[in-house]
Amino acid sequence: MRDLVGALQIQQADRAILVTTSTFTDQSRLEARGQALELWDHQVLWQRTKEAEQRRLTNQQRRKWSVALPVAFALGLNLVVAGIAFSISGPPVISIDRIGQPMPVRETNGESATFWSLGANSPTPQSTVPNRPSVTPRPTRTPQPTATPQPTPTPVRPTASVFNGGNVRAAPNLQGAVLDQIHAYETVILLGRSADGVWIRIITPRGQEGWVHRSLLTLDQAIAETLPVITP
Numbered sequence: 753m754r755d756l757v758g759a760l761q762i763q764q765a766d767r768a769i770l771v772t773t774s775t776f777t778d779q780s781r782l783e784a785r786g787q788a789l790e791l792w793d794h795q796v797l798w799q800r801t802k803e804a805e806q807r808r809l810t811n812q813q814r815r816k817w818s819v820a821l822p823v824a825f826a827l828g829l830n831l832v833v834a835g836i837a838f839s840i841s842g843p844p845v846i847s848i849d850r851i852g853q854p855m856p857v858r859e860t861n862g863e864s865a866t867f868w869s870l871g872a873n874s875p876t877p878q879s880t881v882p883n884r885p886s887v888t889p890r891p892t893r894t895p896q897p898t899a900t901p902q903p904t905p906t907p908v909r910p911t912a913s914v915f916n917g918g919n920v921r922a923a924p925n926l927q928g929a930v931l932d933q934i935h936a937y938e939t940v941i942l943l944g945r946s947a948d949g950v951w952i953r954i955i956t957p958r959g960q961e962g963w964v965h966r967s968l969l970t971l972d973q974a975i976a977e978t979l980p981v982i983t984p
Contacts, residue, residue: 924951944982
């Protein structure tokens with residue numbers, strides 16, 4: 753009985769009905785006194801069934817309801833109906849459409865029962881999902897333009913004009929083998945000079961590299977002094 757009173761508060765119903773096909777003990781009736789509970793034994797159950805059937809026929813409702821449902825809707829109340837299922841013979845079996853969630857109830861005399869919530873207006877608890885803070889997207893970094901490598905400028909080599917034709921030698925002396933010849937008015941590229949400045953390392957117009965005597969070239973003194981010394 754205490755379980756049924758607790759279930760009545762949880763379901764937030766106006767009252768609860770405990771149904772049995774037998775009889776209730778004096779202890780059960782004493783505990784139900786002063787509570788929003790109704791105890792239906794087999795006599796009350798039979799009377800309520802007849803009343804519900806009469807209402808159903810009067811209103812021409814072709815629905816299949818339990819004994820408690822027509823009573824509940826006729827009175828306009830939110831009810832919690834508790835019934836004890838017994839295998840009995842004799843009176844016709846009453847079909848009950850179950851609505852709600854079952855909750856076990858235990859009598860003080862040891863008998864167990866199961867009640868069903870009928871029309872209780874308590875909302876089904878909904879799980880609350882906590883609001884998560886929205887993630888602000890980070891700005892995409894703009895790729896920096898890649899610097900285009902500048903071509904290394906080719907150093908401009910000094911040149912000189914040929915004053916008088918002569919031999920191009922493999923060494924800065926008269927004993928060096930002749931590799932090529934230069935001719936007057938040709939332009940040669942200057943690479944360097946000997947330590948004494950008498951011989952100049954050049955590249956001929958034909959691409960031959962070698963040594964020529966300085967007297968064969970028209971060479972400015974300032975340019976001659978900037979030429980690196982090349983040791984053969």
